[in-house]
Amino acid sequence: MSTQIATRGQAERALTQQIQALYRDQLGHRPGKITCQLFDEKLAIVIEDSVTQPEQLLAEDGNIELAEQVREDLDSAIRPHLKSLIETVLQVNVLDLLSDATLETGRTGMIVVLEEPPPVRPSTSRKAAKKGGQNDPKFSEKEE
Amino acid sequence: MTGARYQQLELSLAEQIQAFYAAQLERQPRQVTCRVFANKLVIFLEDGLTYPEQLLLTAGRVELVQQIRAGLSAILQPKLQSLIEQISKVGVAEVLMTTQLETGLVSISAILAQSLEQVEPP
Numbered sequence: 526m527s528t529q530i531a532t533r534g535q536a537e538r539a540l541t542q543q544i545q546a547l548y549r550d551q552l553g554h555r556p557g558k559i560t561c562q563l564f565d566e567k568l569a570i571v572i573e574d575s576v577t578q579p580e581q582l583l584a585e586d587g588n589i590e591l592a593e594q595v596r597e598d599l600d601s602a603i604r605p606h607l608k609s610l611i612e613t614v615l616q617v618n619v620l621d622l623l624s625d626a627t628l629e630t631g632r633t634g635m636i637v638v639l640e641e642p643p644p645v646r647p648s649t650s651r652k653a654a655k656k657g658g659q660n661d662p663k664f665s666e667k668e669e
Numbered sequence: 670m671t672g673a674r675y676q677q678l679e680l681s682l683a684e685q686i687q688a689f690y691a692a693q694l695e696r697q698p699r700q701v702t703c704r705v706f707a708n709k710l711v712i713f714l715e716d717g718l719t720y721p722e723q724l725l726l727t728a729g730r731v732e733l734v735q736q737i738r739a740g741l742s743a744i745l746q747p748k749l750q751s752l753i754e755q756i757s758k759v760g761v762a763e764v765l766m767t768t769q770l771e772t773g774l775v776s777i778s779a780i781l782a783q784s785l786e787q788v789e790p791p
Contacts, residue, residue, distance in 0.1 A: 553695050553720030577721045578695040583740045591740055594733060599721055602728045 534648035537561040539614050544570065547610060551603050552577050557631075563645065568611065568637040575626060575633035584628045596626050607635075615643035675785070679703040679710075681756050686712055686777070689752055693745060694719050698775070708784045710753070717768060717775030726770060734770060742766040753779050759788055 531539070540561040548556050557574030576584075576596070584592040608619045618640040626633040683703040691697040698714035718726070722734050750764045760782030768775045 551720065551724055577719070578693065579719050579721055579737060579741060582693065582744050583737070586740065586744050588740050591736055595721065595725070595737060598725055598728065598730055598733060602724045 530644055530646055532648045533563050533645045536615060536643065536645045537563055540568075540570070540611065543610050543614060544572065544607070547603065547606055548572075548575070551606060552599065554578070563615075563643065566617075566639045566642045568615070568635075568639065570633075570635040570637065572633040572635075574631045576628060576631040580628065581631070589628065592628055596628065600624055600626070611637055611639075615639065615645075617641055617643045675705050678757060678785075679705050682710065682712060682753065685752065685756055686749070687714070689748070690714060690717065690745075690775075693748070694741070696720070705757075705785065707786050708781045710757070710779050710781070712777040712779075714775040714777070716773045718770070718773040723773075731770065738768050738770070742768075749777060750779070757781070757785070759783060759785060 538561075541559045544559055544561070545556065548554050554575075554577045556572050558571075559573070560569075560571045562569045577599070580592045580595050580599075583589075583595065604622060604624075608622055611619050611622075619637055620640055621638040622635065623637075624633060624635040680703075682705070683701040686703070687698055687701040690701075696717065696719045699716040700713075701715070702713045704711050718734075722737055725734050725737075746764045746766055749766065750761045753764065754761050761779050762782045763780045765778045766775065
């Protein structure tokens, strides 16, 4: 049996979990809430508390320029990992990955442009299928 | 100060500096060793480089990591000084922190304002 296509919600949750794991493995940092939102052939990601402790210390100490340089370099270092993670989960190519972080709030935002809309089902389809789809066979038999 | 009290002090310093380092930098050093002499002490933290620094080193950004280390050392030195003073109950004249980027070994040395031998037990 072929693998069932994930719903949009499932794909977004898988992305969230894997991005969390990527941050932990690559940066030794546990970020706050991660939000992933798929729309058409685009993906928006917001990561709260994304700034690592060394960057925070440097920024708090007024060493903003260095902290920003570190953020920029860390961004480019994890970008290929992030790109292949998204491509694996969504099974479409990533054309562009734009990201920016604010040191003051610790928030990172990303816009990912995909080659085509990923093969996901709308999140509501499962509920709809359950409601209207299968009848209880026993019940049907009795009726007949 | 007796040999047993030196040992006790070394243990307390190693434990508390390891916890301090982990809390400040999100990095738990693998092993921490402390040696106390009459008027100075040295602490070695193995695997002290943070994940971001390691990632940047892998990307070949040695100079940037050197700048980060210099920045972090400047931030941590005064905090380490008061922590060592608090644990050893002796004034600290100077704290130096250096890191070997190739091995990740962090060494902290503190010059004490007075010799531990002159300090009376509490």
